[in-house]
Amino acid sequence: MKGTRWYVYGGVLLVAMALATVQLIGMLREAGEGAAVGAADTSGRIQLLWLHHFDEPGSQAWIDSGIRQFQEKHPNVTVTAMPLDGGDYMSLLRMRIASGEMPDLYMLDHLFGAQDIIEAGFAADLTGRASLKQVEPRYLKGGSSEDGRTWMLPIDANGLGVTYNKEVFAKAGIKRLPETWNEFLTLCQRLEQSGVTPIAAGYKDTWTLFWDLATDLVPSTLLNDPLLVEKLSDGTRTFEASADSLAQPLHRLAERFAYVNSHPFETSWDEARTMVAEGKAAMIVGGTWSVDGVRSVNPDVSLGLFPLPYSDDPADSLFPMKATGGIVVNPLSPHADLALELLDWFARPEMGDSLQRNKRSVSVLKGVEQGFDPAIAELNRGYIETNRTVDWSGVQTGFTNQQLARAFSVAVADYLIDPGRGVDALLRGLDEVVVQSGKREGDEGR
Structure with a gap:
């Protein structure tokens, strides 16, 4: 028999969700984020939080490389990229909304199922933003609503x-x-x-x-x-x-x-x-x-x-x-302008090359081999x-x-x-x- 009965599997699923929730709360407490999302600490350093669901080393290497370069340009900024469990990502993201701890940036796989988040004002309208002109037009469809507005920067196909x-x-x-x-x-x-x-x-x-x-x-x-x-x-x-x-x-x-x-x-x-x-x-x-x-x-x-x-x-x-999805900026962040600049940073061809070398997927940016x-x-x-x-x-x-x-x-x-x-x-x-x-x-x- 290739598995156990469904009720055992269901129990494992519920336990995993509970553990993921406890893990998230523990990580937040340890990092001391809470009100620190998008805020500055006592030394004047700005802290940005970016939530995603990538657990593969290559994906994380791509994100880390971009953040490292961005922080070199902005010495007073600390960007924390936090991976969440992919299976419960949207539930955990909504927990952040309910607790008033939305990140400055986050990932969405698609707009379907996230309309409530957008309508609540937690997604910046990126329509017409210069950095989106770096994206091959055929790949913008997945990040745009029926009214033509674009809500996220696609990263790969x-x-x-x-x-x-x-x-x-x-x-x-x-x-x-x-x-x-x-x-x-x-x-x-x-x-x-x-x-x-x-x-x-x-x-x-x-x-x-x-x-x-x-x-x-x-x-x-x-x-x-x-x-x-x-x-x-x-x-x-x-x-x-x-x-x-x-x-x-x-x-x-x-x-x-x-x-x-x-x-x-x-x-x-x-x-x-x-x-x-x-x-x-x-x-x-x-x-x-x-x-x-x-x-x-x-x-x-x-x-x-x-x-x-x-x-x-x-x-x-x-x-x-x-x-399949992309980077979204929370416009309610006190440092939304800086978060948008970080989004623009990941729209550069250099980050498209980095994505392909590290994450090993097809970049949607123009001019990337x-x-x-x-x-x-x-x-x-x-x-x-x-x-x-x-x-x-x-x-x-x-x-x-x-x-x-x-x-x-x-x-x-x-x-x-x-x-x-x-x-x-x-x-x-x-x-x-x-x-x-x-x-x-x-x-x-x-």
């Missing part, structure tokens, strides 16, 4: 697909990448027969399970219904009424679950990426950020990327790409430059109903562990959660 160890593929005699779902399953069987784990799954970190599913769900379903997740979150659409859209991606997730490592719900993201880095597993399903994650364990590992097939039509094998990593360079040649990509900038992926978001992770885990309960039961259970959260009454909206 991420894709959804499969990161694989080329040496493991070669040892298994695999010379051709799959372009259909049946070919992908055949690939997994061949890898398993060669004695290697086909897919590394680190579902102990719940965000990895979500993005494993989203790698299929986005191109197969959400591109045709970009606001489906929002409708499910606010109760205007039921899960049961969306069964035709959700069932097949969930079925395919269960099919490939047969090829993941043992005890995936007890395996962390760090352990999963180490498996691929050391050749114990062949693939990770998720975002292109996995390249940085795997290479941070083994810089010399030979990696490649391909889109996860979801149909039996090779023409559907396109790589979903978009600018993209041959920094063999896997990303191959992605650029094979998909981006040949128009074999699909833009998912308008797709909402995150549930704005936090109670539903937590229940969804637990329900999907339960389904994978015990697929006999069926997708229909999973969807009915999620509709009950929406009703319990007060977003819909009884059968209304069905």
Whole structure:
């Protein structure tokens, strides 16, 4: 059995959230931030706080390098970049709002699910700002609202697909990448027969399970219904009424679950990426950020990327790409002008180069060469430059109903562990959660 029952997993999830909250409060107390956010200490030094959710060493090296250079230009400024747990990032950010301790800068993955933060006045309007002219126009869409206003500085373009160890593929005699779902399953069987784990799954970190599913769900379903997740979150659409859209991606997730490592719900993201880095597993399903994650364990590992097939039509094998979020400035900070200057600092081509060298993802800034990593360079040649990509900038992926978001992770885990309960039961259970959260009454909206 690849995991434990859902209630154990759910308990672990709730405990992890509680620990993350306690950890955050402890960090704040230790740092003595509280009212010090955007303030000056007794020596006259200005302190800026920047919240993000990057845990990979390369991502943090990129942020640290920019901050170090900025502080050299501003000797009286101290910028603290604080990473929060990616799975609970938005909840923890909202905790800051509730406690009156919003940071001076913070990261958003997308505008969907953050409208309340923007409407509350915690995001500076960046429309027309000179630094945004450094961004390739096609990548501004994800950071702009329907009225054309821009709220964040995009930093990189991420894709959804499969990161694989080329040496493991070669040892298994695999010379051709799959372009259909049946070919992908055949690939997994061949890898398993060669004695290697086909897919590394680190579902102990719940965000990895979500993005494993989203790698299929986005191109197969959400591109045709970009606001489906929002409708499910606010109760205007039921899960049961969306069964035709959700069932097949969930079925395919269960099919490939047969090829993941043992005890995936007890395996962390760090352990999963180490498996691929050391050749114990062949693939990770998720975002292109996995390249940085795997290479941070083994810089010399030979990696490649391909889109996860979801149909039996090779023409559907396109790589979903978009600018996934960026840097937001809190205009209510007493030093918002300085925070905006720091944002501008990260829009320079030099920081685009640094991002690609350290974070190993595609910079969205103009004039930045993209041959920094063999896997990303191959992605650029094979998909981006040949128009074999699909833009998912308008797709909402995150549930704005936090109670539903937590229940969804637990329900999907339960389904994978015990697929006999069926997708229909999973969807009915999620509709009950929406009703319990007060977003819909009884059968209304069905």
